Amino acid sequence: MKVRIDVDACVGAGQCVLAAPDVFDQRDEDGMVVLLLEEPPAELEAATEHAALLCPALAIVVDR
Amino acid sequence: MGNLGRVVVVGASAAGVTTAETLRREGYTGRLTLVGDEEALPYDRPPLSKQVLAGVWEPEKTVLRPESAYADQDIELLLGNAACGLDLARRTVALANGEELGYDGLVIATGTTPRTLPSGHDLAGVHVLRTVGDALALRGDLLRSSAVVVVGAGFLGTEAAAAARQLGLDVTLVDPLPLPLVRQFGDRVAAAIAELHEERGVRLRTGTGVVRLHGETAVSGVELTDGTVVRADVVLVAIGAVPATGWLDGSGVPVDDGVVCDATCRTADGVYAAGDVARWFHPHFGGLMRVEHRMNATEQGMAVARALLGAQTPFAPVPYFWTDQFDAKVQAYGVFPAGAEMTVAHGRLDEREFVAHYLAQGRVVGVLGWNMARQLRQDRQLVSGSPGGVRTGRTPGSAPRSA
Numbered sequence: 001m002k003v004r005i006d007v008d009a010c011v012g013a014g015q016c017v018l019a020a021p022d023v024f025d026q027r028d029e030d031g032m033v034v035l036l037l038e039e040p041p042a043e044l045e046a047a048t049e050h051a052a053l054l055c056p057a058l059a060i061v062v063d064r
Numbered sequence: 065m066g067n068l069g070r071v072v073v074v075g076a077s078a079a080g081v082t083t084a085e086t087l088r089r090e091g092y093t094g095r096l097t098l099v100g101d102e103e104a105l106p107y108d109r110p111p112l113s114k115q116v117l118a119g120v121w122e123p124e125k126t127v128l129r130p131e132s133a134y135a136d137q138d139i140e141l142l143l144g145n146a147a148c149g150l151d152l153a154r155r156t157v158a159l160a161n162g163e164e165l166g167y168d169g170l171v172i173a174t175g176t177t178p179r180t181l182p183s184g185h186d187l188a189g190v191h192v193l194r195t196v197g198d199a200l201a202l203r204g205d206l207l208r209s210s211a212v213v214v215v216g217a218g219f220l221g222t223e224a225a226a227a228a229r230q231l232g233l234d235v236t237l238v239d240p241l242p243l244p245l246v247r248q249f250g251d252r253v254a255a256a257i258a259e260l261h262e263e264r265g266v267r268l269r270t271g272t273g274v275v276r277l278h279g280e281t282a283v284s285g286v287e288l289t290d291g292t293v294v295r296a297d298v299v300l301v302a303i304g305a306v307p308a309t310g311w312l313d314g315s316g317v318p319v320d321d322g323v324v325c326d327a328t329c330r331t332a333d334g335v336y337a338a339g340d341v342a343r344w345f346h347p348h349f350g351g352l353m354r355v356e357h358r359m360n361a362t363e364q365g366m367a368v369a370r371a372l373l374g375a376q377t378p379f380a381p382v383p384y385f386w387t388d389q390f391d392a393k394v395q396a397y398g399v400f401p402a403g404a405e406m407t408v409a410h411g412r413l414d415e416r417e418f419v420a421h422y423l424a425q426g427r428v429v430g431v432l433g434w435n436m437a438r439q440l441r442q443d444r445q446l447v448s449g450s451p452g453g454v455r456t457g458r459t460p461g462s463a464p465r466s467a
């Protein structure tokens with residue numbers, strides 16, 4: 001699984017961090033998403049997918 | 065519910081698309097039809113009053129999924145086709161093109177439509193903002209004009225005023241309430257919003273209502289209750305939205321400011337509602353609630369899909385929303401009911417970098433952050449339910465007060 005983020009679209013909602021804290025973080029200054037793991041291991045795939053679905057800004061793209 | 069031969073989802077936007085996709089992801093293999101009255105492929109609305117209005121995003125960027133995604137998931141997409149009636153006994157939905165769709169499970173996700181002024185909307189230059197077509201028409205007029213009046217200082221009005229100001233127009237923001245967003249945030253945060261807009265050159269005419277719009281064929285001005293007329297080549301009417309439930313009239317589905325549902329978002333046998341149109345019983349906040357926010361459309365769509373497939377779990381989210389205006393990114397979790405006490409917990413309000421807590425009966429019911437996303441996320445866990453009915457969303461409620 002590969003994860004891409006669109007910081008341009010991110011609204012800093014933090015839903016991704018709540019759903020998959022090992023994969024996503026937020027910048028301190030403006031809350032924009034920071035991708036910690038571009039290729040999350042198998043055990044984090046479900047949480048990563050859930051984060052992509054929850055993101056209200058559609059800023060997370062997951063390629064399988 | 066065991067055997068669902070066919071699910072029909074009416075309303076092809078955030079809530080409807082999420083419901084359909086979640087049904088597939090959760091293993092539903094029956095027939096699945098998504099009906100929408102708009103011609104465009106389902107798209108996302110929040111950028112319309114921000115990036116699209118400002119011109120920094122092409123409208124294509126708001127499209128939720130490429131067209132192929134629907135076929136790939138075996139979702140039948142019927143666009144440009146409105147539902148115009150529902151027969152609960154026969155389990156059919158009537159479409160504007162005369163077709164009738166039978167269903168075993170039905171999802172109502174028709175959202176809201178803008179409220180309008182009693183007159184004046186036939187004048188050229190007068191707009192509402194809900195669809196991508198609305199956004200492009202408004203932007204086109206703004207680019208040709210010098211003075212815009214925004215009627216209504218809620219989320220939509222304040223965001224559009226900021227975008228228009230950034231396009232260099234002369235902007236006047238009118239609202240009968242004393243401060244912008246005061247119903248949503250209470251007086252202290254609302255005062256900071258007012259200050260931000262004034263600093264950036266938006267003229268605020270709060271505490272004043274609109275009497276009528278002036279103009280022959282095109283709008284020329286807005287007459288206010290204090291007798292003054294504000295010149296305008298463009299007027300945006302942003303005075304709230306009403307649930308799109310007209311097609312349910314006479315069907316027997318209970319409608320009262322939205323489709324009234326139980327805690328699992330069910331309104332009748334096999335019939336559920338999700339998104340802006342749904343007014344459901346929130347077990348933790350202890351009352352009927354309707355939320356006009358983007359995140360809720362996703363979460364409720366997911367919950368309704370699971371409920372259709374037999375889950376009995378109540379839908380009990382902590383509502384989330386955000387708004388962007390100028391350099392302010394305001395985000396909030398929870399509810400902000402009338403009479404809630406507001407205190408600044410981190411940072412400083414006058415520096416416009418803070419997190420505020422809203423308390424009702426000694427409990428934190430809402431947390432709001434202004435340019436402080438990380439801290440806000442941490443404080444989210446403090447939010448718990450409050451007794452008494454609560455309404456939240458982009459529609460009028462009543463104002464929290466400051467401590």
Ligand SMILES: Cc1cc2nc3c(=O)[nH]c(=O)nc-3n(C[C@H](O)[C@H](O)[C@H](O)COP(=O)(O)OP(=O)(O)OC[C@H]3O[C@@H](n4cnc5c(N)ncnc54)[C@H](O)[C@@H]3O)c2cc1C
Pocket residue numbers: 074075076077078079080099100101102108109110111112113145146147148173174175176193194195220308311338339340341355356357358359361384385386387388
């Ligand atoms: C300009 C704008 C900016 C916003 N900004 C924010 C923001 O910053 N943050 C935030 O949290 N929220 C924001 N929102 C709110 C957010 O967009 C909504 O909460 C969300 O769109 C709700 O999704 P929905 O699917 O329930 O309803 P909708 O998006 O309203 O979709 C309902 C769909 O059903 C269709 N429909 C209606 N009646 C029928 C019928 N009879 N038959 C068939 N189809 C029908 C409609 O045409 C529409 O396509 C904004 C909304 C707007 C308009």
Ligand code: SF4
Pocket residue numbers: 005009010011012013014015016017024026031032033054055056057058059060
């Ligand atoms: S959930 Fe989406 S919008 Fe929110 S911080 Fe993560 S990427 Fe950004």
